Amino acid sequence: MNPPEGSEPGYSHAEWVSLGVSLVILGLLVGLVVFVWLSPVDRPARFEVTQGRTRVEGHSYYVDFTIENKGDQTGERVKVEGFITVAGRREEASTTFDFVPGRSGEQGVLIFEHEPVGLVIRVVSYQLP
């Protein structure tokens, strides 16, 4: 093996190239870690739920919804509940998300027996990671 002049002995051109590429990749990742470090991450989780389309499957009503975490901290076991009132009786549906990370969103579906008129969807609980 002929090391190029002025280079570390035993390190070939090819090895320098892969070191260079590696440094770019590592630099990018370290840069992103520093960016995450510097950007504020203390805002607690804050959820917003948006109701989506409703479709009928068999005798049930499937209501799509999107949950967004506008905060920075991750919410764990985030429980979303929806209810409608049909002829004085309350019909509820709920689902739980394992994780809703900060500044990101998830989608879910609630299923009702009756047509979901006047549906209210809200987050009822979550755990801190």
Add this chain to the structure above:
Amino acid sequence: MASSKESNPWYSELDDILRAVSGAFLFGIPLLYTMEVWWAGNQVNALHMALSLGVSLFLLIILDYGAGFRKKKEYRWTISIMDSLVALAVAIVCASLSLTIIGVLHIDLGLENIIGHITMEAIPFGIGAGISDYLVEGQKTEGVDTPRQLAEKKKEEDRTTRGKLHGTLVDMGATGLGAVIIGFAIAPADEILIIASRLSSLGMLLIILTSLVISYIIVFEASFVSESKRMEQRGIFQHPVVETINSYLVALMVSLFMLWLFQTVGTDRSWYEWLNYTTILGFPASIGGAAGRLAV
């Protein structure tokens, strides 16, 4: 032929990098199919990420003293550090790509969690890259040591149909054994179902393609001697590509059997689920199979 390849620094560098990739996957794949590692990625903060990168690099520098991923020249600490940086970068690329392929890493996660996932998964992949010289090359050295007579004997075996059949059976058996060793720990786990639930058809094709490419790399590219030895071929499946595909099919069959054993698939499931779960378990199983074939 091998000597001209080896004297070309670009080719030998490619060989070194592919060896690191092989080691990364061999060691990293069980932890790729571990949801606790994914969750860890959701929970880490920037300090943890920086620490895990630092620890990985430190580990790699230590490992490079005994193993590393390059063919050993004389040890020099400056070169060792530079090699460790390369190994870490290889681990990061492998971890990111494989997390993306199995659908764990997606853009909706947000920047912090994406980086968290990558830095956590890069640790096992990094360790694998750091000991790849031992993992991949270790078995090869035994092959190098074998005297010329053994190779002659093998060639002689090749000429007869029985010898060829024997070679093929040995290869297939080794593939099956390797696939069982890696796949058995993963087959009963929920990760298979979770990955399947998130996977698109394109994702499934990507998993198949990746399984084939990585197991090809592990067996045929990661070591020159084994490669040239294998090119001579002693089995029925003459061409390396054909052998890779056949071994992949063996790994798939082993996966299917393990899934059936653990009742993940049964007659009550649709064919689509069978296909999905088998392909997903086939990824680690094919890598295990490749490792098994290395040992032969």
